[in-house]
Amino acid sequence: MPDFNFLILYVDNPPRSAAFYADLLGRPVIEQSPTFAMLPLREGVMLGLWSRHTVEPTATGAAGFGEVAFAVGDAGEVQRLHDDWKARGLSIAQAPTRMDFGTTFVALDPDGHRLRVFVPQDAA
Structure with missing residues (x-):
């Protein structure tokens, strides 16, 4: 493989x-x-x-239809990164939220790609 x-x-x-x-x-x-x-x-x-202007074959999708995810150790780190990234000027698509898989937030990069930070539920 x-x-x-x-x-x-x-x-x-x-x-x-x-x-x-x-x-x-x-x-x-x-x-x-x-x-x-x-x-x-x-x-x-x-x-x-x-x-995106030179990739071959031409990319047809748009940013935001997938995510780059970053796991952290606890909910406090989720909050700390949220506060840091927000202070850096990143657009926040989802504030820190408790979901069925754990605590998470979503920010956007300059091209609109979703960046999810989360702590798995069993570590939260």
Whole structure:
């Protein structure tokens, strides 16, 4: 079975998105051009940011129809990240909320991609 090692988001401006994610996640940009940028998410997993204007084949979907999810250790960390991301100016699509899977919030990146932070129910 192939190994999962890459997540690619189609973005309007890869250098701008790379700066956004580098600052938000505290990760370095390890590759950058006008049409593509890449950051490590964790060992063996990369985040690629590809220009939606140059990707081939042409991407037809829109941002917001999927999510990038980040698990944290407890509900306090969910609240702390919510407050931090809101102070950074991210649009908050869902304030911290208790759902059937745990406590969560959703923010949007500059291209409208959904970023969900959550703590699994058994850890909340």
